[in-house]
Amino acid sequence: MTIGGSIALIIVGAILAFAVSFDIAGISIQIIGYILMVGGIIGLIFGLVVAQRRGRATETTRVVDDRDVY
Template sequence: MTIAGSIILIMLGAILTWAVEFDLAGIDINVVGVILMLGGIVGLVFGIWRLNNVRRTAVTTRTTPVSPVGTVDPRTTVYEERRYDDPMV
């Protein structure tokens, strides 16, 4: 569930809880709204937790291609992924 989906569930639950005065036989609309809000809050907390656990990773690979004359040219390729809250370097 995305953060936007969680916010939509929270809004829908709030609307059902506080703005709708409709009665269905056997279903309490207020309880359905509270359940939707709780599900949205859990999804929102999980989505934020998941975003914060993305860590910066650096992958280094060393390649050593052989040229036609037989000399070795070692090259290093570095890929670095950063989080949005990391300071600029």
Template sequence: MTIAGSIFLIMLGAVLTWAVDWDVAGLDINVVGVILMLGGIALMLFGLYRVRVTREIVAPVETERDRTTVYEERRYTDPPTI
């Protein structure tokens, strides 16, 4: 959700900066668009950092027990019952 939300903010900011042509009294739409794009970029960097840190923490650790191979033999001396 973080990365998708950041892409949405970047796209919304780009539309407000370069595609909107009307003015609102007391509000500069171009500045709002630039602020949204910068916020989206910061959110994307945070999301990518969080994905990287989470993958490093969850990485499996190989132990001596994982490397041990156990063979088991069973011998059945009773005849099969039907």
């Protein structure tokens, strides 16, 4: 999950949890909002960790000259 997708989940979850006030029989819209927010936060943390590891990776190239000197 990308960082942008995680932020979108958090936003949609917050809207459902705090701004929507209707109920569907047997389904709590607020609970679905909280679940989406938690999923977005977990995805955001995972995305940031992966991005940080990707930024640390470095590649070192060393050229060795194997010619004999006379």
